[in-house]
Amino acid sequence: MAEDRHGARRHDAAGVVLAAGRSSRAGCIKALARIDGKPLVARTVRALRDGGCAEVLVVVGPPHAEAIARVVPDARRVDNPDPSRGMLSSLQEALRVLAPAARGHVVVALVDQPRVSPAIVRQLLEVLSREEVDAAVPRHAGRGGHPYALAWSALAPLLAAPPSASTRDVLAQLRRASVEVDDSSILEDLDTADALRAAHAEFEEREAR
Numbered sequence: 001m002a003e004d005r006h007g008a009r010r011h012d013a014a015g016v017v018l019a020a021g022r023s024s025r026a027g028c029i030k031a032l033a034r035i036d037g038k039p040l041v042a043r044t045v046r047a048l049r050d051g052g053c054a055e056v057l058v059v060v061g062p063p064h065a066e067a068i069a070r071v072v073p074d075a076r077r078v079d080n081p082d083p084s085r086g087m088l089s090s091l092q093e094a095l096r097v098l099a100p101a102a103r104g105h106v107v108v109a110l111v112d113q114p115r116v117s118p119a120i121v122r123q124l125l126e127v128l129s130r131e132e133v134d135a136a137v138p139r140h141a142g143r144g145g146h147p148y149a150l151a152w153s154a155l156a157p158l159l160a161a162p163p164s165a166s167t168r169d170v171l172a173q174l175r176r177a178s179v180e181v182d183d184s185s186i187l188e189d190l191d192t193a194d195a196l197r198a199a200h201a202e203f204e205e206r207e208a209r
Contacts, residue, residue, distance in 0.1 A: 012101075012105065013106070014057065014104055015049070015053035015056040015057070016056075016057050016094040016095075017044045017045060017075070017109050017110075017111055018090045018108065018110055019058055021083060022063070022064075022083070029067060030112055031068045039072075040114055041068055041072055041111050042072055043114050044110075044114075044116070047109070047117060048109060049118075051117075051118035052118075052122050055076060056072075056074075056075045057075065057076045057077075058075045058077060058078065059078045059090040059091070061081070061082070061083035061090070065077075065079060076097070086163055086164045086165070088163055088164070088165055088170070091108060091167060092158065095158060096159065098155075103152055105125055105128050105129070105152070107148070107149045107150075108150065110146045110147070112190035113186070113189075115183075116146075116183075120147070120183060120186065124138065124147065124179060125149055127149070128151055128177070131177050132175065133176055134154040134175045134176065135154050135171050136148060136176070137176055137177070137179065138178075138179045138180075138181045139179065141184070141187075144168075144178070146186060157174065
């Protein structure tokens with residue numbers, strides 16, 4: 001398969017699902033909350049795979065690591081021993097696992113965006129493959145969201161940053177492409193029990209139509 005300008009092939013793409021949070025505001029293990037009958041983490045893994053990621057890593061942490069990893073046996077488990085250091089620390093744990101491959105793109109997804117489609121993942125990878133940028137970040141209605149895609153050139157600065165740093169601040173220093181998408185799913189943030197219930201009700205209503 002032909003290589004793109006970053007020296008990566010489509011099947012070199014890896015997905016990373018950030019699922020190490022304690023879910024303290026959700027009132028349940030958020031990654032295991034079911035939307036349309038499927039755990040959130042399983043939906044996210046599937047969207048990344050169907051969008052072109054040959055391998056998917058799921059970053060987990062205490063106290064829910066075992067329970068989350070159990071429902072996605074086809075994903076590669078990565079443990080963050082101390083997620084309280086910040087979200088970047090979870091991404092760094094995954095990037096350290098991927099770093100020895102020394103090539104490829106990485107799509108980084110949150111575990112609580114069940115409506116993100118494979119089409120968005122494909123769109124981000126395509127932009128990253130044809131443009132001289134370090135990252136492709138989706139935007140909708142003037143706001144940036146998730147998932148986002150990283151070229152291999154982005155890994156060194158992300159790994160060099162302190163774990164407590166803001167991923168957004170690190171990405172702001174890199175060459176980025178803003179990718180306009182006509183899909184509000186990239187802005188979803190199901191952090192609370194109310195948000196999870198509303199999302200579940202929305203899916204049920206859609207199925208009933």
